Amino acid sequence: MKTVMAKKGAAKKETYLVDAEDRILGRLASHIAPILMGKHKSSYTPNVDTGDNVIVIKADKVRVSGNKRTGKLYKRYSGYPSGLKTVTMSTLLERKPKEAVRTAVRKMLPKTRLGKKMLKKLKIYTGSEKALIPDGAKEFKF
DSSP: OOOOOOOSSOOOOOEEEEEOTTOBHHHHHHHHHHHHHTTTSTTOOTTSOOOOEEEEEOGGGOBOOTTHHHHOEEEEEOSSTTOEEEEEHHHHHHHOHHHHHHHHHHTTSOSSHHHHHHHTTEEEOSSOOGGGSOTTOEEOOO
């Protein structure tokens, strides 16, 4: 019996719809990341993007457990002296809830060029915005 390796364009892409309302952020991201990587398919190949598209709606209603809302810090560095910027999770969830979800998923994907391609298949919306959802999208159940 031979192992079947997926080719670059052979993977059939599907679209999954995820409702983030009242979901814990880390658990939501840990369900989304394997779909983007394609680990839920039998044709999963680590060096080929076999994952599906994911649409997240109601990202502004995501929850966080414990003291993460005040204790977790997001850091970025500009490259200049004293260029370190820190933002708490509560501030990020108020101002940019899409960025909080995207960052949580990004940190669970591979840190390679392929991981960046996988992240481009993630679309995040703050409202329900039914007009932007394609017709063939499958509802993802947890």
